[in-house]
Structures are given as C-alpha cells and as structure tokens.
Amino acid sequence: MSTYDRIYEIVRQIPVGQVATYGQVAELAGLFGKPRLVGYALYRVTSDADVPWQRVVNAKGEVSHSPQRQGTDYLQRDLLEAEGIVFSAAGKIDLRQYRWQPPLELVLKAEG
DNA sequence: TCCGTGACGCAAA
DNA sequence: CTTTGCGCCACGG
Secondary structure (H helix, E strand, C coil): CCHHHHHHHHHCCCCCCCEEEHHHHHHHCCCCCCHHHHHHHHHCCCCCCCCCHHHEECCCCECCCCHHHCCHHHHHHHHHHHCCCCECCCCEECHHHHECCCCHHHHHHHHC
C-alpha cells in the first residue's frame, strides 16, 4: 500500500456529481498539509485505473491547468458537466453546493 | 543512490 | 484583483 494507493483509495469514494479538493483528499489519505502529493498522484493516473480523477479540483473550485496535461483539463470539465456539475462564467465550481462530505468513519480513520 | 519533476494551499503584501 | 514565498515529497530513470 503506497502513498499514492491511499490517495487513489480516497478519490474512488467521491460520489458522482460531487467534488473534493486536493487538500481534502490529502487529509483523508492521512497526508495533512501535503496537497501537492495528491496532484502528483493524479498526474500519474492512467485511463484504465478506475479512479474518478475528474472529481478533484483545487481549493478555489477551479480545474487546475498545466501544460503537461495536454487538454485533459478540458476533458475534466466536460466529464464534470456530464455529471450535472455547473460551472460559473468564470469557470469555477460552487464548492458550497458540490463539495463532498466524507462519511464520519472516513474522517476518523484519517485522524488515526 | 541521486536528481528532476510536478493536477496544490495558504498567508502576506 | 495579482504576485511571492514557502511548506512539502513519492516516483521513475
């Protein structure tokens, strides 16, 4: 069970139509204060990995862009809109509405 | 073993 | 609103 495996484990539990932030996923994976690791992990996700990577956005409710992604950022937005998530004119998601509330059991597990 | 490489978050100015 | 600076580290070659 590698660090990245723990991250993927959390992401797999985000329900359709909801999103989590990188920081949130990091905490639930027992990596408080290390949100970058989540980004690094998602960067390595492959299409056959069964991980809904599109449901992870940054703390501002935006899809994070990077030259390295080569268009998958637009794919991410498309996938989310297909799940019913609405983007503002500024390209942002209302986290108050769509943020995933993880089950208490998961939170307690993260706190160890 | 060493090193380059990154989808972030937050506070301050 | 924007720009800095810093924390932080697994993974592949």
